[in-house]
Amino acid sequence: MKITKIEKKKRLYLLELDGKERLYVTEDTIVRFMLSKDKFLTEAELAEIKDFARFSYGKNLALYHLSFKQRTTQEVRDYLAQHEVEDQIIEQVIVNLQEERWLDDTKFAQTVIEHNLLSGDKGGYVLRQKLVKKGIAKSIIDVALADVDFSEVCGRVAEKLWRKYDGKLPAKGLKDKLTQSLISKGFSFAEASQAIAGLELEKDEDTEQELIYQELDKQYRKYSKKYEGYELKQRLTQALARRGYDFSDIASALRDYL
Incomplete structure (x- = not known):
């Protein structure tokens, strides 16, 4: 059969064979097989061209996806599948990209x-x-x-969180908040404890007293609308305890407040 037409179509080339069969191929395919108008192809040559064209198309798609940022093997595999590249071709492309160090x-x-x-x-x-x-x-x-030391990162994050919450929570509440935040970011309890210990948190009695009364005002406005007496006292105690205040400090503040 003879190539009767080669026409560029955006990123692909249209090949027309014997004026009737049509085939889309990549530029790499054109170059590899030195395809040109009026060239004659055997059935075996055409089959090889089709196989390589599918592989080349898949690889070009993958390289386009990789051109924006580094990707994992699975991300590239999923991307090719979304573009309906055959499973067999996907695996060929993956192996080729790994061999050429595009994927690692x-x-x-x-x-x-x-x-x-x-x-x-x-x-x-x-x-x-x-x-x-x-x-x-x-x-x-x-x-x-293995053997990666996250202590410096944990310390850096702990200090940032400390600056954010310092003066807004009592010492115990601040320590609990820092611990919970660090663990939620993926640090171990041991790493969090070590980082917090390095901050040398100190309890300031005047600040703590000011904070507990501010919080008590807030919680009283909330709960006094629904509760009174013993039930109100219990609700306020629980709310303040959740914020990290010591029960002795809570009891003292409630005696003065109620």
């Missing part, structure tokens, strides 16, 4: 961890979940996270 899940994991160590605010548990969601194998994640 180990490097991806290391990059994420290193960026976090420099300027991020996440601990190991959250990073692990993030990498798992990206489709990276557990074995790769385990190796990447």
